[in-house]
């Protein structure tokens with residue numbers, strides 16, 4: 001009897017052990033199955049090209065008049081421009097690519113900082129643009145040669161020394177002038193080309209110093225840019241000053257750029273805003289053109305010049321194709337106080353009637369109000385105004 005009882009006990013123990021092992025094994029299998037399932041899911045999503053979105057913002061002329069230089073001067077004689085840009089800095093920092101037209105050389109030591117008519121901005125202004133979030137700096141504008149060839153060379157040397165910045169439009173040699181500048185974001189390559197209508201009558205000692213508008217050269221540059229990039233963006237310093245509508249020449253050149261397959265045209269120089277539109281190129285391609293973004297910051301005395309634009313573009317990138325999924329312009333206001341100080345750039349949606357009532361522009365032109373800027377931006381940007 002004792003032996004039978006012991007045998008039964010051993011059999012029960014074996015059954016329990018086997019049962020426990022089976023349960024554990026099943027549980028493990030379930031886990032490994034679910035892990036495999038996850039792996040399969042991950043594998044599937046990795047194989048399929050996920051859409052990538054890249055954001056770009058662009059603003060017009062950073063035009064540092066002498067009163068702005070005085071305002072930015074600190075007690076120890078250095079400069080600090082960051083308060084001017086502080087109200088819009090978060091929007092600029094949020095973009096993958098942030099473009100600004102720096103409307104003056106940054107000639108560095110040996111050159112006095114100066115405003116109109118022959119501009120030269122302190123190099124600190126360049127550093128402060130970068131700390132504000134800008135990473136593509138355009139130098140192809142009519143003030144680039146204000147301080148001569150050496151100042152252009154110094155400016156290019158300066159931008160070389162600043163990490164994370166792509167500078168456009170000036171060069172120290174023919175080879176450098178022929179280079180196509182590219183910016184890569186999330187594996188998508190953007191080519192940037194930049195051109196300017198002229199030099200304000202300043203002599204250009206070497207043809208490579210400033211990238212001037214020449215449609216044959218532009219066609220060649222665009223063809224080369226397409227070979228090495230997914231998307232071609234062209235900066236144009238063009239148009240008639242203080243005109244709220246693009247000239248016939250701007251429209252003609254914009255259509256030519258569309259026909260050449262450019263994706264985006266960033267226009268500036270008129271000191272006031274001009275409209276934006278979609279053009280269709282002869283290949284059936286689509287090109288978004290912002291004819292003029294006006295001033296980013298200035299101390300001009302006409303109230304229209306206090307309204308600028310921040311172009312905001314989203315690129316959708318999938319399976320090697322890049323297209324613009326959203327494009328519009330955010331109105332900006334340059335503010336200054338009576339007596340030409342306290343310069344600030346605001347989004348119009350952040351600007352208030354209290355600030356408008358204090359705007360120093362009323363010393364030179366009619367007073368401004370939020371409604372004045374709302375009406376003008378709606379009139380010019382129309383359906384492409386982001387507000």
Ligand SMILES: [Zn+2]
Nearest residue numbers: 141142143269
């Ligand atoms: Zn200009």
